Amino acid sequence: MTYDIAVLGGGPAGVVTASGLARLGYRVVLFAKPRRIPAVEGLSERGLVGLRYSGCHQALERMGPAVRRLACWNGEHFSGNREWLIERRTFDAALWDDARAAGVEVVMGRAGSAQRQQTLWRIPWVSREGSGECRAGYLIDARGRAAPHGRNPVRGPLTVTLGRFWNSPQAGEPGTWVTSFQEGWAWLARDTQGAILLQLVVSTANQRLPPRAALAEHYQALQSTVDEARVWLDRARPLGGVFARYAQPQFNPRLLGESYARVGDAAFAIDPLSGHGVYEAISGGLALIATVNTLLARPGNAQWAERFYREKISDDFLRMARIGRDFYRQEQRWTIKPFWRERQIWPDDEPAHGVAQDVSPSIEMRPVNLEGFIDLREVIVTADHPRGIWQVAGVPLVGLLRAWREQGDKSLTDFAQGYGEHHDKPLNDCQAALAWLAQRHLLGSPPKDG
Ligand SMILES: Cc1cc2nc3c(=O)[nH]c(=O)nc-3n(C[C@H](O)[C@H](O)[C@H](O)COP(=O)(O)OP(=O)(O)OC[C@H]3O[C@@H](n4cnc5c(N)ncnc54)[C@H](O)[C@@H]3O)c2cc1C
Structure with missing residues (x-):
């Protein structure tokens, strides 16, 4: 019962991290506790790519259909991208199978509070079958929003979602619809x-949720103010009661500690409006695999590994929070309503994305994810990529740029062909990397070396 790594929580973040570390040869145990509340979510295309990249084939197989996402916001209608419906109990169970296939020991039970004694974490757990304690050298908290808050978490507007399942006797197209209304969306x-x-997403800043027995009435009152709901639910009958899920955005600055890390919603949880929560959980997991592998196998690079993970997670959190704010700002009809006012000013007034041309690019040494380890490499830093980009399509950018500067007067195609042959890279990949440099005007005016 002694493992290299214990992962608490079997959502996408925990499973991706545990599976990746098990594939690298670590002995990993994952504690997974089934959800109490049923949930249906929409997985974005990026989430799908992330699952494929992480080897979560069972989860991909047991996903619902791709459906169209339609939106009505500020009174205007939009036809958004596709999304894939996931019923979270089925999806999570498939993820646990993926973890087992990767060599992770999955314990179906609730992990208690872990204590560090000398060099090991001791983790008590309980399940339906019994209870026990296991030990591990490294602890990863992937318990989602249920993870205990670290000190001084950053919190966004108080948000709760009220959901109810319905059954419609009418045949209709499958899909998802988003609409704004006075009290939320x-x-x-x-x-x-x-x-x-x-699902109705509302604020609890000024009006606390009523007791459970009165939730259905509260939901009904809110639902009656959503014009579209009348059409959507025409002749539909409710199935079961109303359930609440807390959805306040939050960031826990204590991302890493001694032999300890947080990942997924336990590190930062975003507003469900983005539809990217699962993708961000997978992306954080992928970054943590290389970080933990470096901390355990190449401790000499520990400071770079920690910097890489901290910067990635904090940047992703702020970027997603600002993208959410900008989307809320597009709704102009109810700006004096507390729900809209709070979300249109949080987290700050800074732009969500830097503009590539705003700051002249520079070449700097930064930590990058290099085949399962974090190491220092020369990267190109631009305003739209403040952490720097070191390669595009597998072609390191700084080497490519230097070779371009040193070449005579070849055309881009001849140069790409010659560079590809010399460095054993496909022509298309060299062209993609050159296009990235060209879009930032780097092929004409070289960046200063910093
Ligand atoms: C209302 C709402 C709607 C959302 N809609 C979408 C959407 O449409 N699309 C999207 O991409 N994202 C959506 N999200 C966000 C998405 O659910 C999360 O971002 C994502 O699931 C985070 O993954 P995770 O692995 O970090 O945490 P989770 O998926 O929450 O997984 C954590 C797991 O840990 C388990 N756990 C907790 N405590 C313990 C313990 N002590 N022992 C063992 N296990 C434990 C939990 O049971 C859970 O299975 C939504 C979120 C909310 C709140």
Whole structure:
């Protein structure tokens, strides 16, 4: 019962991290506790790519259909991208199978509070079958929003979602619909059989949630103010009661400690409006695999590994929070309503993305993820990529740029062909990397070396 690494929580962040570390040869145990509340979510295309990249084939197989996402915001109608419906209990169970296939020991039980004694963490756990204690050298907290808050978490506006399942007798197209209303916004997902989830996202800053017995009445009052709901739920019958899920954005600055890390929603949780929570959890997991591998196998690079992880997670959190704010700002009809006012000013007034041309690019040494380890490499830093980009399509950019500067007067195609042959890189990949440099005007005016 002694492992190299213990992961608490079997959502996408925990499973991706545990599986990646097990594939690198670590003995990993994962504690997974099934969800109490049913949930349907929409997975973005990036989430799908992330699952494929992480080897989560069972989860991909057991996902719901791709559906169209339609939105009505500020009174305007949009046809958004596709999303894939996931029923979280089925999806999470498939993820646990993926973890087992990767060599992770999955314990179906609730992990208690872990204590560090000398060089090992001791983790008590309970399950339906019994209880026990296991030991591990490194501890990863992936318990989602249930993870205990670290000191001084950064918190966004108080947000709760009220959901209810419905059954519609009418045949209809499957899909998801988002609409804004005075007190918040609504998300509806409908499958081919007419099963519907209508979720209302509201603030609890000024009005606390009523007791559980009065939730259905509260939901009904809110739902009656959503014009579209009348059409969506025409002749539909409710199935079961109303359930609440807390959805306040938050960031826990204590991302890493001694033999300890947080990942996924336990590190930062974003507003569900983004539809990218699962993708961000996977992306954080992928970054943590290389970080932990470096901390354990190449401790000489520990400071770079920690810097890499801290910067990635804090940047992702701020960027996603600002993107959310900008989307809330597009709704102009109810700007004096507390729900909208709070979200249109949080987290700050800074732009979500730097503009490539705003700051002249420079070449700097930065930590990068290099085949499972974090190491220092020369990267190109631009305003739109403040942490720097070191390669595009597998082609290191700084080497490519220097070779371009040193070449005579070859055309881009001839140069790409010659560079590809010399460095054993496909022509298309060299062209993609050159296009990245050209878009930032780097091929004409070389960046200063810093
Ligand atoms: C209302 C709402 C709607 C959302 N809609 C979307 C959406 O449409 N698309 C999207 O991409 N994202 C959505 N999200 C965000 C998404 O759910 C999360 O970002 C994502 O699941 C985070 O993954 P995770 O692995 O960090 O945490 P989770 O998926 O929450 O997984 C954590 C796991 O840890 C388990 N756990 C907790 N405590 C313990 C313990 N003591 N022992 C063992 N296990 C434990 C939990 O049971 C859970 O299985 C939504 C979130 C909310 C709140």
